[in-house]
Every structure is written in structure tokens, then in C-alpha cells.
Amino acid sequence: MLRRLVQSEAPPTAPLSIVDRLAGSPYANPMIQAGGVDASARQTLDLSLELAETMFRYGAGALEVEASIIAVTAAFGLRDVEVDITNQSVVINYAKPDAVPVTVMRVVRSWTSNYAGLSQVHQLVTDIVRGHADRTEARQRLKSITRRPKPYARWMAMTASAAFAGTIVAFIGGSVAASLVAVFTSVLVELASRTLGKWRIPDFFTTAAASCLVTFLALAFWQLSVPLSPAIVIAGGIIMLLPTGRLVSAVQDAINGFPVTAAGRFLSAFLTFGALVAGISVGLVAGSLVGIGVPDVLDPGQGAYPVMVQAVLVMLATALVCITEQTRPAMILPTALVALLGFVMYSLVQAGGLGNRLSPAVAAVFIGFAARLVALKMGSPQLVVAVPALLFLLPGFAIFRAMYILTVHPDDPTTGLFGLFSALTVILAMAGGAVLGDNLARPLTRGWGSNEGRRNRRR
Structure with missing residues (x-):
């Protein structure tokens, strides 16, 4: 009896069947x-x-x-x-x-x-x-x-991307003029990116050129006395350029035991991040060279809209991202509702004093959790819902602020580098939170879309 209590039933080095890897998955x-x-x-x-x-x-x-x-x-x-x-x-x-x-x-x-x-x-x-x-x-x-x-024509995806830029600018506190400038800038960026793509220009330089164009145009309109905050316009313009989906996949791969794949995706995402940083720097320098004064470029704008208006803007922005990413129409409203849940949780933890760094990560956990439930119920992988629902949490303003300090005020590099590191930490925390929420929802979705519970299987 004592021997049966202390001895294991199987050798500890017995290999697991590869089919056991399906445990907890929809298959x-x-x-x-x-x-x-x-x-x-x-x-x-x-x-x-x-x-x-x-x-x-x-x-x-x-x-x-x-x-x-x-x-x-x-x-x-x-x-x-x-x-x-x-x-x-x-x-x-x-x-x-x-x-x-x-x-x-x-x-x-x-x-x-x-x-x-x-x-x-x-x-x-x-x-x-x-x-x-x-x-x-x-x-x-x-x-x-x-x-x-x-599902959507190219012109429709481009229009949705431009409308998203204007909507996200309004969400983070931009004026109506700032939203219109963001829409115009986004259209030009999309046209320029497609032209560079036809010329077989690598994605790194295409992304750098896009962020440079966004920065320069925002400064140019501000110099023309258009009532806007350049920082808000640039922040809204670069959010779509951030490699959110790649980072979420990279964190997921690293956690799930695919280090080589995760390393490749991280490198690709960081190169995209570096291209954004380089493009913003060139745009700021180009603005200075043509005589655009930038002493108050970090003006935060008119301030945030009421919470109810922000909630509507979050849902609208998420729906527009779904169109840009070619999500099937039936998934648009559920994805927007998942983003609304994330915004509610973000507002609650912000009101509780959790801070600007941890609040996006906590909201991302709820988004990842709800995204798995909604996606599997509708016959889709979790990523399809999670990535569009996460975009409103991205710290575009923090990225631009850090690059502005590094470029315009090089005598204070520590503040700029710390700002970049802080923004990158927030993005990685968001990706990790989405993956954590996905794993927390696995027990609730065990057997969804699979044959667990069937007893009439042929083997």
C-alpha cells in the first residue's frame, strides 16, 4: 500500500503524444x-x-x-x-x-x-x-x-483607415480640425505606402517614410495656424503603423514555447518600431530646417471628451479597424463591444489610481478574455477580435513625446530614452495581458468546436 502511494503510475520520462498538444484548444x-x-x-x-x-x-x-x-x-x-x-x-x-x-x-x-x-x-x-x-x-x-x-474593396479599407485616424485623434483629445487633418494625412500616407510597395521598397523604409510624412504634415498645418495639437495628430497617425498584431503573436509564441518564432516576430516588430522612431525624428528635423517653430508642439490639445463620447469613439474606431484588417462583417459589432468592455475596465482602474502603465495591461487582460469567448463562439481565432479591440490603448502620444525630446532637446537624452522605454513597456504589457486573458478563458472554452463529449467516434 505504501509503495502504491509513493510510486508514480507512469515513468517520469515517458514522452507525451503529440495529439496531447490539442488539449485546451478548439480542436x-x-x-x-x-x-x-x-x-x-x-x-x-x-x-x-x-x-x-x-x-x-x-x-x-x-x-x-x-x-x-x-x-x-x-x-x-x-x-x-x-x-x-x-x-x-x-x-x-x-x-x-x-x-x-x-x-x-x-x-x-x-x-x-x-x-x-x-x-x-x-x-x-x-x-x-x-x-x-x-x-x-x-x-x-x-x-x-x-x-x-x-470582404472590402481597397478604397473602402483605405477610407476606414483614414476615418480611424480621425476618430482616434478625437478620442485622445484632439479638436475637430485635428481629426480632419489626421484623415487627410492618413490618406496621403496610404497612397505613398502603396506607391513605395509597388516599387518593392522594404517595409522598414515604407514605415519610416509614413511616420515622417505624418509628423511633417502635422507640424506644417500647425504652422499655418490650424487649431490643432501636432502631438495629438501624430499620435493618432502612427497608431495604425504600430505592429500590434505582431507583438501579440510574438508574446503568445514566447509564452507557448516557440522561442525561435517569437524571436523572429519580436525582431520584426522592433524594426517596425525603430522605423517609426526614425521617421518621426526625420520629420521633426525637416520641420526645423524649413523654419517651423516647435516650442509648444507638445500641447495636449483641448482635453478629453466626456466618458460617454469616448466610449462611442472607441467602438467606432474599433469597427473601422475591423474593416481595415478585412474582418468579416458579422464580427465587427462583437469586436466593438469587446473594445467597449476594455475601455470600461480601463476607466475603472484609472479611477482607482492604478496609473498609466498598469491600466492598459489590466484592460488588455479583460479584452483577451472576452475576445477568446466571442471569437470561438463565432468560429474565429482569438487574435481576430483581440488585436482591433486593443488599438485604442496604444501610447502613441508617449512615443511622439519621447522622440520630440530626443530630437529637439538632445541635451536631455535620459528623459527621452526613458519615455521610449516606458512606451515600449506599455505595449509589451498590453500584449502580455491579452495573452493572459486568452489563457484564463481556456477552461471556459474547453471543447468549443471540438468533439469532446462525443462517444460515437471511429478510431
């Missing part, structure tokens, strides 16, 4: 579809690779891509599978005992904003796990997803 306990396992192994591996590539291109995290591969291969009868994901490459190895192993690899070299497509791929994987789609149907549906036009 737990997949239905095994009968017939042709070994003869069609290569077809299953190719389908899994195509799914993984599409998910990566549309912005999914490494954990969700890995879970999808494991779920699809298990559903089609392949159990002896290993998956390795490193930044932008996916490797799948199928090594059945006493058989020649098969290894396939795919490298993802392009990315695009298409949350609607990501939701459709998520639903396709769910249908495969439930046994509602065989291999032939799954391949046809995936091909249809990749060839289907995005």
Missing part, C-alpha cells in the same frame, strides 16, 4: 476518419502544409498553426507526426514505425491583412476535426478561401 479530441491512412499520407501532409501557410500569411500565431496541423493530421489518421515551426517555415515529419519517413516543408514569404480568411480557415479546420469535411472537400474549400476576394 481537442478530433474524430478519426477511416480509410486510406498510409496510401494518402502525403496528400494529408500537403493539405496540412497549405493550411499552415495560409494561416501564417493571414497573421495566426505559431501555437494555433501547430494545433491546426496536429488536428488535421490526426483527423485523417496520421498519429506518428512531428511538427517544427521556426519563424516563417513549417516542417512536418511523418515517421511510421518500420517505414520510410516523409518530411515536407513550406516557407511563408508574404503576409496580408485578411482576418476574414483566417476565420474561414479556422472554421475549415474545425469542420475537419468534427468529421464534416473529407480531404478532397477540405482542399477545395481551402483553394476557394485563398482565391476569394477580401
Whole structure:
């Protein structure tokens, strides 16, 4: 009896089955579809690779891509599978005992904003796990997803991005004139970015040019006596340029055990952040060279609107981001309501004296929690709801303020560097809070979209 109490039931070094990685995911306990396992192994591996590539291109995290591969291969009868994901490459190895192993690899070299497509791929994987789609149907549906036009035309996404800039400027305290200037500036930035993209200019220089243009135009309109605060206009203009989705995915990958992928995403995000910083610096210097005086450029504007007006602006800004990121129409209102919940929690913790650094992180936890519940209920991954709902928390004003001090007042570099570090800390805390909320919601969503509870599975 004593021996049974102290001895474990299994050796502590026994390896876990790869299918156990699905525990807690929407694809737990997949239905095994009968017939042709070994003869069609290569077809299953190719389908899994195509799914993984599409998910990566549309912005999914490494954990969700890995879970999808494991779920699809298990559903089609392949159990002896290993998956390795490193930044932008996916490797799948199928090594059945006493058989020649098969290894396939795919490298993802392009990315695009298409949350609607990501939701459709998520639903396709769910249908495969439930046994509602065989291999032939799954391949046809995936091909249809990749060839289907995005939900909104390019001009509509550009208009939504410009309207978002004006809305977020109003949210952080800008005047009507400041919002109009932000809309105009955003349109010019979008046109310039598309032109540079056609010329195959790297994203780093495109982002730097965009932030430089936003900064210079804000200073120019201020010099022309337009009633606005340049800092507010610049802060609103650079929020869409911040790599929020990449940072959330990077933090999620780091926490979930994908260090190489997380390192690659962090490097890409920090390069984008560096491009923003460089562009703002060049814009400030260019403004000084053409004679634009900047002694009061850090004027905070007319002050915040009433809380009810801010809440409406948050919902409107989130809806506009959803259009920009090509979210399917049915997800827009739920995402805006999740952002409203985050704003309410942010206002409450701010009123409780938690401070400007911790308040966004706490609000991000609630956003990440609610985003998982809403997204899985509507057949989408958590990222599709969380990223648009987080944007209103980004410290755009703090980033510009720090760059202004470093550029215009180089005799006080410590204050500027501390401001940059503080802004970056807030962004990382927001990303970590969203991931924490996602994990806290996992117990409540266990079995959603999976076959847990079914007893008529074929194995």
C-alpha cells in the first residue's frame, strides 16, 4: 500500500503524444476518419502544409498553426507526426514505425491583412476535426478561401483607415480640425505606402517614410495656424503603423514555447518600431530646417471628451479597424463591444489610481478574455477580435513625446530614452495581458468546436 502511494503510475520520462498538444484548444479530441491512412499520407501532409501557410500569411500565431496541423493530421489518421515551426517555415515529419519517413516543408514569404480568411480557415479546420469535411472537400474549400476576394474593396479599407485616424485623434483629445487633418494625412500616407510597395521598397523604409510624412504634415498645418495639437495628430497617425498584431503573436509564441518564432516576430516588430522612431525624428528635423517653430508642439490639445463620447469613439474606431484588417462583417459589432468592455475596465482602474502603465495591461487582460469567448463562439481565432479591440490603448502620444525630446532637446537624452522605454513597456504589457486573458478563458472554452463529449467516434 505504501509503495502504491509513493510510486508514480507512469515513468517520469515517458514522452507525451503529440495529439496531447490539442488539449485546451478548439480542436481537442478530433474524430478519426477511416480509410486510406498510409496510401494518402502525403496528400494529408500537403493539405496540412497549405493550411499552415495560409494561416501564417493571414497573421495566426505559431501555437494555433501547430494545433491546426496536429488536428488535421490526426483527423485523417496520421498519429506518428512531428511538427517544427521556426519563424516563417513549417516542417512536418511523418515517421511510421518500420517505414520510410516523409518530411515536407513550406516557407511563408508574404503576409496580408485578411482576418476574414483566417476565420474561414479556422472554421475549415474545425469542420475537419468534427468529421464534416473529407480531404478532397477540405482542399477545395481551402483553394476557394485563398482565391476569394477580401470582404472590402481597397478604397473602402483605405477610407476606414483614414476615418480611424480621425476618430482616434478625437478620442485622445484632439479638436475637430485635428481629426480632419489626421484623415487627410492618413490618406496621403496610404497612397505613398502603396506607391513605395509597388516599387518593392522594404517595409522598414515604407514605415519610416509614413511616420515622417505624418509628423511633417502635422507640424506644417500647425504652422499655418490650424487649431490643432501636432502631438495629438501624430499620435493618432502612427497608431495604425504600430505592429500590434505582431507583438501579440510574438508574446503568445514566447509564452507557448516557440522561442525561435517569437524571436523572429519580436525582431520584426522592433524594426517596425525603430522605423517609426526614425521617421518621426526625420520629420521633426525637416520641420526645423524649413523654419517651423516647435516650442509648444507638445500641447495636449483641448482635453478629453466626456466618458460617454469616448466610449462611442472607441467602438467606432474599433469597427473601422475591423474593416481595415478585412474582418468579416458579422464580427465587427462583437469586436466593438469587446473594445467597449476594455475601455470600461480601463476607466475603472484609472479611477482607482492604478496609473498609466498598469491600466492598459489590466484592460488588455479583460479584452483577451472576452475576445477568446466571442471569437470561438463565432468560429474565429482569438487574435481576430483581440488585436482591433486593443488599438485604442496604444501610447502613441508617449512615443511622439519621447522622440520630440530626443530630437529637439538632445541635451536631455535620459528623459527621452526613458519615455521610449516606458512606451515600449506599455505595449509589451498590453500584449502580455491579452495573452493572459486568452489563457484564463481556456477552461471556459474547453471543447468549443471540438468533439469532446462525443462517444460515437471511429478510431
